Amino acid sequence: MFSRWKLKGLLAVLLVAAVVLGGCGTGAKEALPKLDAEAEGTLRVMFWDENYFFQKYGNLFATQFPNIEIEVVSTRSMYSDMDESGVFDYKKAFRKFVDKEQPDVLMMNIESYEELAAEGMLYDLESVIAQDKFDTAGMLPSVVELLREKGGGKLYGLAPTFYSNALYYNVDLFNEHQIDLPRDQMSWQELFDLAKRFPTGGDEKERIYGLQLRSYQSSIFDLINSMGQTEDLAFLSGDGEKLTFDSDNWRRVFDMGVNAIKSGAVYTPKQQDMMGGMTMEEYYSRDLFISGRVGMILGATYYMRELEQASEMSKTIKKFQWDLVTIPVNPADPETSSELSLSDIFSVNANSANQRAAWEFIKYINGEQFAKIQSRSFDGDLLTRTSIMKNTDNRNIEAFYKLKPKSTTNNTWEKMPSNFYGTLTNLFNEEAQQVVDGKKTTEEALSAIQEKGQLELIKAKEEEKKQKEQQEQNPEQTEEVSEGSAQSETVADAP
Structure with a gap:
């Protein structure tokens, strides 16, 4: 569709054009x-x-x-x-x-x-x-x-x-336990070491933790994948054909994350606590950072608003002093963030x-x-x-x-079959939990993730290929399905 501007604006257009034409000999780009x-x-x-x-x-x-x-x-x-x-x-x-x-x-x-x-x-x-x-x-x-x-x-x-994330921390809790406050540009290991300085004993319903995963995350895979992204590690090869967990860097990151969870310093919400309908009171009480029982949590900007609203909307949540530092960085590249x-x-x-x-x-x-x-x-x-x-x-x-x-980001996940991520997450969590429970070594768990995951990846790719072939053979049927899916959308999609 072409726009038609008012005639009186045309005089300005011609005037500018005349100036531009007069300067064409300089090689200057034509102004708008x-x-x-x-x-x-x-x-x-x-x-x-x-x-x-x-x-x-x-x-x-x-x-x-x-x-x-x-x-x-x-x-x-x-x-x-x-x-x-x-x-x-x-x-x-x-x-x-x-x-x-x-x-x-x-x-x-x-x-x-x-x-x-x-x-x-x-x-x-x-x-x-x-x-x-x-x-x-x-x-x-x-x-x-x-x-x-x-x-x-x-x-x-x-x-x-x-979009960006930061590390939120409870100033009052740090002062109460006489622990040095977090600082900008800590590494993941430094973050875990700080979290481990909080006491790990006490009743499960009352004890405190040094670190909580992001408010929307709840698994070991979420934590270790975030750590890997900080160090530019991808769990898929560049062509998207092979899992890459059988590497020294992934073993090091895996060990670091699992050891932090085994220490009792990191709170990982139980899956059942994250599901089902709940009142705002229940929602806030299940977030242990908002409840004043966690020293640090990774969060986006919207979390600031949740912290401010919690004490106003909940009868049990008390206000506390909090502040922010940067999220953990890669010590080899401390000035940049993938987040x-x-x-x-x-x-x-x-x-x-x-x-x-x-x-x-x-x-x-x-x-x-x-x-x-x-x-x-x-x-x-x-x-x-x-x-x-x-x-x-x-x-x-x-x-x-x-x-x-970061000027370059790892986008190999884009080459992953859409139904594979959930499968990988479940497999990873099962194997990592075995290590946390002392039933497997890191080497055994990562070997299982690599081997079983690779088979699941191949299977998912074959299924995707078959679906695409069916889509090409039956374009009219696919179009009907697509239109039905589009009409049923209720949540806005961002590109």
Whole structure:
């Protein structure tokens, strides 16, 4: 769909064009003609949910350009390519979606951003950033640097928010037991050593722990996989064909994690405690950190809000002093984190007829005014424009910002059959528990995980291949199934 801008804006277009043509001899890239506030047209924006888009971005952008109509191109339709068994190729579906819909503004993750930038599908923002004197200095430098690096030295997109984790700790509990407070950039071993300084005795319903897994994690595999990611370990080979647990590095990480659990310092919630309906009172009481019985827990930004709300919504939860430090790091690379990531990168489609309007949208949602508004109603997102972030509680929120995102991440999990992860998790937990209980050695457990897991991987790949062949042979039937699956979706999917 092509936009038609008001005639009075055409004079500005011609004026800018004349200036640009006059400077063509210098080799300068043609500037984008500016729009006035009364400009009209339709802008197609790629996003995962229309209602949330307008709540988060669209309504505020409309205050700047009220006559520009935004048409949200929902990425939910991408998932109609998934059959009932869950076979889904995200990259293939993403490209198919972009080629078909041709949105003016694209939203993507860092992997898609890098690929589309390399293929010339994204508009180079460097010239228009200079033209509009758009301030990137107030944005988190590591994020801007990563986007430029993934763009081959050029900036093809901006991200208004990013995702990160930090280590929360109970200051009162540390002081009570006269234990040194955590510090930024500890290793996993240092974290476990600190956790082990808390007492491990007492009644199971009242005792305290040094460390709790993330509030949404509950297994040994969750812990050891997180440790492996910190050290850039992948449990699949680069081609996705072979498990890689039979390595010295995985043995070392496995031993470290299992020994920490055997020490009694790490709390791993029982699976039955994580399931079923519960009241908010029960929910908070089952989180031992919120209940004041755990020294440290790994968590995202939304966990700050849960801590503040718990004492207000629960009659039994008491407030305590808490603070933050960075999540554990790889001692060989202490400045970076695999848990600082970008999921919502916005770029201008290089083929768009509305490049200026698309840039105005991206410029606004990455600008200072928008960030100030967002900072007043914190919803868990971390703002890339850190210059306006305020911390009224004097907590170390820099822990979320301090580490740099890794320039390369291990994405071999994308080559894993969709039904294999659960199988691997169950197998890993069963074997690791045998080591915790003293019934197997690390070598025996990892050997079993490698051998049994490899057989399950081969089986899962064969099943996936068979499903894809059936899908190709019966496209009409698959389409009917896909449409039914899409219609039954009730949760928004992010790309």
